[in-house]
Structures are given as structure tokens and as C-alpha cells.
Amino acid sequence: MKIETSEKLKKLPPYLFIEIDRKKKEAIERGADIISLGVGDPDMPTPKHIVEAGQKALAKPQNHQYPFGAGMLSFRKAVAGWYKKKFNVDLNPDNEVCALIGSKEGIGHMHLAFVNPGDVVLIPEPGYPVYNTGTIFTDGIPYFMPLLEKNGFLPDLDAIPEDVAKKAKIIFVNYPNNPTAAIAPKEFYVKLIQFAKKYNIIVAYDNAYSEIYYDENEKTMSFLEFEGAKEVGVEFHSLSKTYNMTGWRLGWVCGNKDIVAAIAKVKDNYDSGVFQAVQEAGITALTSSQECVEEMRKMYKARRDALCDGLNALGWNVTKPKASFYVWAKVPKGYKSSEVVAKLLDECAIVCTPGNGMGKSGEGYVRFALTVPVPRIKEALARIKNCKF
Numbered sequence: 001m002k003i004e005t006s007e008k009l010k011k012l013p014p015y016l017f018i019e020i021d022r023k024k025k026e027a028i029e030r031g032a033d034i035i036s037l038g039v040g041d042p043d044m045p046t047p048k049h050i051v052e053a054g055q056k057a058l059a060k061p062q063n064h065q066y067p068f069g070a071g072m073l074s075f076r077k078a079v080a081g082w083y084k085k086k087f088n089v090d091l092n093p094d095n096e097v098c099a100l101i102g103s104k105e106g107i108g109h110m111h112l113a114f115v116n117p118g119d120v121v122l123i124p125e126p127g128y129p130v131y132n133t134g135t136i137f138t139d140g141i142p143y144f145m146p147l148l149e150k151n152g153f154l155p156d157l158d159a160i161p162e163d164v165a166k167k168a169k170i171i172f173v174n175y176p177n178n179p180t181a182a183i184a185p186k187e188f189y190v191k192l193i194q195f196a197k198k199y200n201i202i203v204a205y206d207n208a209y210s211e212i213y214y215d216e217n218e219k220t221m222s223f224l225e226f227e228g229a230k231e232v233g234v235e236f237h238s239l240s241k242t243y244n245m246t247g248w249r250l251g252w253v254c255g256n257k258d259i260v261a262a263i264a265k266v267k268d269n270y271d272s273g274v275f276q277a278v279q280e281a282g283i284t285a286l287t288s289s290q291e292c293v294e295e296m297r298k299m300y301k302a303r304r305d306a307l308c309d310g311l312n313a314l315g316w317n318v319t320k321p322k323a324s325f326y327v328w329a330k331v332p333k334g335y336k337s338s339e340v341v342a343k344l345l346d347e348c349a350i351v352c353t354p355g356n357g358m359g360k361s362g363e364g365y366v367r368f369a370l371t372v373p374v375p376r377i378k379e380a381l382a383r384i385k386n387c388k389f
Contacts, residue, residue, distance in 0.1 A: 011136050013129075024351045035380045037368040038351040040178065040326065042244040044299070047285075047292040050243060054281035063280070067273030070264050071099025071252070075279040078286040079237075079252050086210075087222040095257040096230075098264045099274045103208055103238040103251035106263060107172075108134045109270060110204055110253075113262035114169050115140040122164075122171035124155055126179055126359030128206065131172040143168070146361040153182035157195045165199040174206035176213070176220055179358050179367040180328045181321030183218070189226045196232040202259060203233025208251075211242040211293055213323040214301050220323055224255055234259045241325070242293060243285045250274060250282045300325045303370040303377055310381035315389075325370040328355070332389040340366050340389075348383035 020038045027034055045051075057063055070076065076093035083089045091097055100106035108130050115121060117139035123131045125144035135142045143164050145155035155173070173192060175184040196203045205223035213220050223235050234255035240246040253263055267273075307327055308320045317330045331340045337354040344350040344366075353369070355362030372380075 008137055008139075012133055020351060020353060023345065027345060027349060027351075032349040034349050034351060035372055035376050035383075036351045037370075037372065037380065038353050039371075040241070040369045041246050041371060042241060042325075043371045043373075044244050044296070046244045046248070049288060049292075050245070050281050050285045053284035054248075054277055057277035057280035060277070063276040067276045067279070069268075069273055070097070070260075071274055072276055072279045072283075075099055075274075075283055076252075078283045079254060082286040083222070083224070083254065087225050089222055089224045091224075091254050092257070096260055097252055097254045098260050098267070099279060100236070100238075100251040100253060100267075101271060101274055102240065102249040103206065103236040103253075104130055105249075105271075106236055106251065106253045106267075107131065107204065107206065108137075109266045110170065110263055111135055111138040111140060112266045113259075114202060116169075118167075120164055120168040122155075122160065122168050122201070124172060124174060124177075124359075126355060126362035126365075127172070128174060128178055129358065140169070141167075144359065144361075146359075147177070147180055147182070148361060152185075153177060153180040154184060154188055157191060165195075165201070168199060168201045170202045170204050171196065172204045172206065173223070174208075176209040176321075176323035178209065178324060179326055179353065179355065179362065179365075181324040181326045183213075183220060183323050186221070186226075189221070189223060189229075192223075193226055193228045193232055197228065201232070202256075203229070205233060205235040205255075207235050208238045208241055209324040210237070212297065212300060212325050214297065214304065214320075215322060218322055230256050232256070234263075239282055239285055242296075244296070245281075245285070248278050248281065250278050300370050302374055303372075306374045306377045307368060307370065307381070310378070311384070314381065314385055327368040327370065329366055329368060331355075331364055331366055335389065337363055337366055343387065343389075344384070348380070348387050350380050350383060 076097040079097045080091040080093045111134035115138040119140050120143050121135040121140045123142050132142050147153040210220045234253050236253050238251035308318045311318045337356045341354045353367040355365030
């Protein structure tokens, strides 16, 4: 029997991070001592108090049934309380918050709620691949917004043709940004909301890295802080990066109640909700001491400084990021992104991400994830020094 996949599946590019993981495993099988700075998966364990809360919740028989729906009200209240404390944003836990099986799931499913064949989806480029794959699955038309250094790695909303804007259903925005590590100024949010209102476009704001910042005077923001934001959009968030909970698969979408309800309706038909024991662990994460988050920031700052200072000492041109746990580094002169990644893997046993793998505007850069301890970063730098770029 010949197995034929759907045309939509054939349109999908290879999922970048699966490919990176495959190449890493192949190198390990060859006996290489890999230093993995590729996939943005925190290397530290989930804090002990969160694990213990999850263990206790796991033993409760009432958590062993279908969870169904938008999530436990207690979890949604915890999200609303966290938003009020962090961003001074008021959320109604009854209808403005929906639990997700990780924010990736919600971002991918959002297209099904709003995109019809031929509708345009505005996508930052380079950017998180799921923005585009969700568009392909719904027969939408991706319009890529280049994130260029000269524009502060912000999309140039004025450069979007009016006929494209009129056909657009969703605009995806992500700050602190993956992969460029850029943050957005207040003026951008104001302009974004005005743009969305003018063309009746839903803003899907991906804020997964909001808690990884390095300057107390430049704390990251929520899109929902700004006047009119709830009229036009929602924000996706996740416990993955903030609390080292990538494997737990827990996040949420919040904001405009009608948009949240539409995403929840899609989920009702695709999954049965988030395991309640995981939600209980999430409640503990959001409502207990945030000292673990402070320690996380200190740890990533030390790693950031070690990598950026080390690369610059080797002649690279690297700007220290103000947020996220990524370093968006210009490749040495005379090299392309894929060439640098291949050279680092083959000669140095270092895994990183090619900038152009996340969009053509990423050519000329590689992304390093700060997901190994400082001693391993110093070992990586020693290997790069011997690599002779």
C-alpha cells in the first residue's frame, strides 16, 4: 500500500528544532562531547516546591479524570493574580483566561479559530516556526515581516502594503523576541494597537520570555498593559521558561474574551484539557515565592556575560541581549549562517541554530541558547578559539 500524506503536510518545511535535535543525537552517537546551545530548553530542573506540589496533586483521584474546558478556575485565578501583580493588568478568570497544553499548542490552534483559506497572517521573520505552520494548516497566506537590526528588530508596520493589511486576520508579535532577543519600546505597542484597530486584525502576542530580563530599570512589558489592547488581541504565556517547566506542558492565553472563547472552542474539539495535577503545580508556581525566578535571572545573566564577552574577545560582533536567554550573534565575515553552524558542529561539537533557519532575514546570524552552565560555555569558547574562523 502506498501511503500519501496530505498536500498541507507536504508544504511544511522541516521543523527546525527537530532537525537540530537529530543532528545532535547523530554527533553523540559518533562519540562527540556535545555542548548544546541550540534548542531553547532550560537545563535546570523545575524548582523543588513546584515538583512537590505536582506530586501531591498527582495522588488525588479527582485529578485522574478528563479535565475538560478552559482549565481549573483556581488556575485561571492564579494567572489573573499573577498578571495583576506583574503588569497591573486586570483579567476576568471566568472568561478572559484559558489554560493551554503549553503556549505552542494554543498558538498553533489559534489559526483554526480565525483563518479561512486565502486570509493573510502577518508573521515576524525570523521567528518561531509555529506561526507559519499554523498558517499552512489553515490554507492561509503568510506575509513575512522582516525583523532587521536597523529597525531595532521590530516589524515595520508602515511597510505592510494596504491591500495585504486589509486581508490580514492575525498579526503575531513576540517580545522579548525569539530569536533576536530584542525588546519593544512603549511606542511600538501603541502603534501596534492603532494598526490592528484600523485594519480589524487580531493581535496574537507571544510573551513566553517576559521573566527573563537583565536590567531592573528595563523590565519587560505585557501587550495587555496598553489602552485598547483587550479590544484587539490576546497574549500567550507559558510556565516553560520562567519555571523550567518545558516538559510539563502548561501555558495560557488571556485577553479579549471573544478571542479566548474561540480558541477554547477549537481546543474542546481537539483535546480534553490540561491535566489537573499539572495545573495545580502551576498554581504553586504562580502564587508562591518568586525567589526561584530571581535566581534564574542571575544565572542566565552570568551565562550571557560569559558567552558575549568571550565571543567578542575572539573577534565576533555580539551585542549583549537585554532579555530572553538567547544570544543573536553575527557570523564571522565571509561565512553564511549554515556554514558557521556546520563548522561549529563538525569541528567543535557545538550545537547552535542557523539564523536563516528561522527566516531568510536571519541570514548572517546564529542563535545561541544559554542552556549550559558557565564552565561549559567557557569550554565552548575555547573550542571556538581553536576553530580558526
